[in-house]
Amino acid sequence: MRTQVAITIDTEFSVAGAFADPERRRPIGEANVTCPVGGREQGLGFLLDTFARHGTSATFFVEALQTAWFGDEPMGAIVERILGAGQDVQLHLHPCWTAFRDPDWRSLLAGGHPDDNCDGRATAELVVLIEEGRAALQRMGASKPIALRTGNLRSDRNIYRAMAACGLPLASNVGLGLNRPHDPALRLRGGRHWIEGVMEVPVLSYGQLAIGSQPADRLFTITATSTAETEGLLWAAREAGAQTIVLLTHPFEFIKGDRLDPARQRVNRINQRRLERLCAFLADHDGEFESASFAQAARGWLAAPDEPEPRLHAPLLPVLGRMVENKANDLIPAL
Numbered sequence: 483m484r485t486q487v488a489i490t491i492d493t494e495f496s497v498a499g500a501f502a503d504p505e506r507r508r509p510i511g512e513a514n515v516t517c518p519v520g521g522r523e524q525g526l527g528f529l530l531d532t533f534a535r536h537g538t539s540a541t542f543f544v545e546a547l548q549t550a551w552f553g554d555e556p557m558g559a560i561v562e563r564i565l566g567a568g569q570d571v572q573l574h575l576h577p578c579w580t581a582f583r584d585p586d587w588r589s590l591l592a593g594g595h596p597d598d599n600c601d602g603r604a605t606a607e608l609v610v611l612i613e614e615g616r617a618a619l620q621r622m623g624a625s626k627p628i629a630l631r632t633g634n635l636r637s638d639r640n641i642y643r644a645m646a647a648c649g650l651p652l653a654s655n656v657g658l659g660l661n662r663p664h665d666p667a668l669r670l671r672g673g674r675h676w677i678e679g680v681m682e683v684p685v686l687s688y689g690q691l692a693i694g695s696q697p698a699d700r701l702f703t704i705t706a707t708s709t710a711e712t713e714g715l716l717w718a719a720r721e722a723g724a725q726t727i728v729l730l731t732h733p734f735e736f737i738k739g740d741r742l743d744p745a746r747q748r749v750n751r752i753n754q755r756r757l758e759r760l761c762a763f764l765a766d767h768d769g770e771f772e773s774a775s776f777a778q779a780a781r782g783w784l785a786a787p788d789e790p791e792p793r794l795h796a797p798l799l800p801v802l803g804r805m806v807e808n809k810a811n812d813l814i815p816a817l
């Protein structure tokens with residue numbers, strides 16, 4: 483059996499400081515996903531081209547509550563392109579966007595920024611958020627989603643209860659390297675787990691030697707993980723018998739510089755090379771690994787029992803190499 487690698491892309495617009503400075507800042511729409519630099523799309527366009535070149539299947543978790551500010555059209559055009567490229571679209575939710583439905587949203591900010599987390603809410607409230615997001619995604623042209631990723635990788639049991647009530651069978655809400663759920667049973671590094679009638683497939687978190695102030699659990703993302711670490715982790719996953727590995731990325735990980743000022747953005751060549759190399763690796767080792775979207779894998783996952791979390795560790799030398807590479811990438815604009 484091949485090891486599934488699910489590349490997931492959280493595809494979202496940005497509030498871009500509009501809650502902190504409502505007079506001068508405005509949310510950023512399409513450019514937060516297309517990420518143009520020098521007239522070329524280094525975000526979505528780069529991703530779709532790279533996947534097409536290597537025959538990679540991926541899942542785009544598309545944020546749908548931003549329609550409160552932008553309407554359906556801008557993300558609808560993006561959804562059309564993703565589906566046109568033969569890739570999978572599923573649901574991503576950042577509840578903070580619902581604040582814009584109130585015409586008086588600026589004055590409400592005096593009471594604090596809107597809550598962007600899905601956890602800590604009543605099940606009935608979550609059912610409404612999920613149904614609103616799902617309806618928006620379908621208005622944009624997507625078919626009925628089967629999977630949810632909560633914004634900021636937040637999870638609690640009410641989220642799974644609400645998903646079950648909505649008939650949404652797959653989740654990828656857990657990423658221990660980013661957020662530790664209050665419920666110890668939800669602190670999952672990977673694998674696949676039935677929770678309240680929903681199958682949770684967490685973003686992989688892997689161990690690294692504690693160096694300086696770095697946390698012990700590291701989230702598997704393009705920005706966090708170098709090519710050497712990624713390949714080491716994938717072989718270790720196969721060795722350990724892990725069936726499914728989930729990686730998280732965003733279109734804006736492939737540019738760098740000032741996110742609020744398009745003129746000061748640059749191509750993030752190191753991160754682009756990491757994605758290229760990952761897709762090439764999966765194609766070159768298609769006897770051992772396969773790229774799998776959530777839509778493609780759903781039937782097998784939903785027919786199976788829990789799969790335990792793998793305890794994977796990045797090998798030391800690639801970790802040290804990545805620390806140097808990431809630091810240089812931050813400091814040197816041309817890299």
Ligand SMILES: [Zn+2]
Nearest residue numbers: 492494633634
């Ligand atoms: Zn998000």
